[in-house]
Amino acid sequence: MIAYLVRRALYALPILIGVNLLTFILFFVVNSPDDMARMQLGDKRVTQAAVDSWKQERGYDRPLLLNSAATGTAQFTDTIFFEKSVRLFAFQFGTSDAGRDISYDITQRMWPSLAIAVPVLLVGLALNISYALLIVLLRATYVDLASTVLLVALLSISGLFYIIGGQFLLSKLLHLAPISGYDTGINAWKFLVLPVLIGVVSGIGAGTRWYRTLFLEESSKDYVRTARAKGLSELRVLVRHILGNALIPIVTGVVVILPLLFMGSLLTESFFGIPGLGSYTIDAISNQDFAIVRAMVFLGAVLYIIGLMLTDVSYTLVDPRVRLQ
């Protein structure tokens, strides 16, 4: 098991190098640092001196790959590639183009992201699974038919409308929760209720449909027929046999997204003004802060790979047939 994990971690290394090279090419080769500086400083009427000083302040004035002016290892380390890309492997994100420490920002902002993402995941999971079980229990009735229609309709509504509609209805008309904002510590709960609620509701369509398919697939298998033939009640068959066996894809599907919860939700956070990593990313994109975008790309890739590894591990835990070697 340990040996397998170590090997998987080693496999992850080339992928991270690939991600890093790709971002390096996108940000420094396709567009030179000069282009970035001009864009930041305001297009055409910028003097070369202003561009140079902008680059120097942020350390973009080094050569790309090989510094021929330096000697020894500094030939390779005193370059943009080493300073801006290789350092990411040690999680040294450096400073943003606006001059803030990115690592500090990330550690500060990941908690609000988690405060929304975790409740949305848990409540959504419980709600979707119980609703899907109910549909399967009442299959081939009007409840089933009406639910199918309802789920497709819910699925077809853009996420933006859930947020805008929810804010408008619950905050503006009914005054049940503040429209947006955030508070520290335990006082944050009243700002979290609405985003969590909207997050759960907007996930019902896709989630319940997926679990319903899983359960229906499982319920057409032979062991279910045996269970029914033994005279077990329908509810017991459903919960003990169908749900028990459907847990394998459910657990592995949840585990793979667990690490990405840190990244937060882009839309929800920026609409509700929550200072998490999602709104951090959005702000970086709209301020065209390339340093933060690079850091988030790398962080996202790391978390994704961790998610893949966790999935493999969780397979061995929930499915005794799977052995890792």
Next chain:
Amino acid sequence: MPLIPVMLWTDALVFILLALGVGFGIYAAQHEHLRAPWRQVLHTRTGVITLLVLSSYALLGILDTVHLRLKLPSTPATAPAQYAPEVVSLLDLALHGLRERQEKTYSAPLATHLFTKEVIEQPDGTLRRDYPRLLHGGRHLTAPASERSADLFWRSLRGAVKGLASWALLTGGILWLIARRRSEPLAQYWLTLRRSPHLQPGRTALITLAVLMSIGFIAAELAAAYHLFGTDKVGEDVFYQALKSVRTGLLIGTLTTLVMLPAALLLGIAAGYFRGWVDDLIQYLYTTLNSIPGVLLIAAAILLLQVYLANHANEFTSAVERADLRLLFLCLILGVTSWTGLCRLLRGEALKLREVDYVQAAQALGVGHFTIITRHLLPNMLHIVLITVVLDFSGLVLAEAVLSYVNIGVDPTMNSWGNMINSARLELAREPVVWWSLTAAFIFMFVLVLAANLFADVVRDAFDPRLRQNEK
């Protein structure tokens, strides 16, 4: 010539896509194993209805894809022809009235007065603050307060009658043609159509068509004299914006797939068929691309495009061209982020198929790799491609709105539902609320995505061999 055609990049791709679609249609019509699932799609009620709804969207999109520049009226008849710098589409010409009728600022749907108060000069010279009459919406009414409801009612009625009349003409024509081919009298065919259980889909299609045409004609009748969905901040007709956005939504949903398809097919099949280091390399490639969060990759690419556009501003003759390039680029980059799923599916299928007896036999007989792939593997994977394409469509339409909100979507000057939502979002904070831009975008998007989702379900049921076996 009174006009010169203009071919934008995306237009060319749409025409290629249409040609491919028609070609595939003709090919499928000649092969029974391809025709059967389509027949199954058309024999479900949902399949027929959604296909008609999607086709009406597609019609709007295609009309909006034929771009041209009109000839300017030249004063001396002998002077060389001058063409307007503005690029317009056939849809623009058809909606000429909607495009021209600008108000000053916001007005509610079907309103006769502006949404904001202004100082109006009375005929006797005094000044008064009130809601001024609109320049175009309900202009023909002399006493709007009392006449408006009746006018709206009669116009809707007239629209419905016109719609049903044209529907009757169209239906009559189609039925007459079918009856003639079957060499039956029209009346007798009509009776068969009404009773025969085999013709149920035909009846559904005709009823759907009647509903669609009535809605279309009522909307046209109302939009001719009012602003059906009101006007936005600068007084532009919201209904016109929503109609123009259809093309953007459809393009993002379809072109993205078109540009990603060759890569996904080639790499997916190569990985599964050749295995070994080819497989390793391709798996590495798509895991790497997959591990970058999609939004960030799109953001990075769009930011870079913006830098490029800022530095090469002189290379584009018009804003339309620049917006078009950005749209194309967006489709490309969305394709890059979304081809991995299809590639993985195809790889799995190729791994399975290469062990099948007839492929083994072909290999033993010395058939070349290329022939095996094109003759034996590809035809057996087309259903996966088709199902993925249809399933992805609705997700891509929804993604456009989200990306436009983050400002990494289509060009801000381009009509799109995302841009409509984005600009209407802040207006909800006004008192009283300006809700119509949002509502219009919501309705148009919801109908399209709902139809696409339902259609995708029907297509999947018809084409997926696993599901087909379950039924038997």
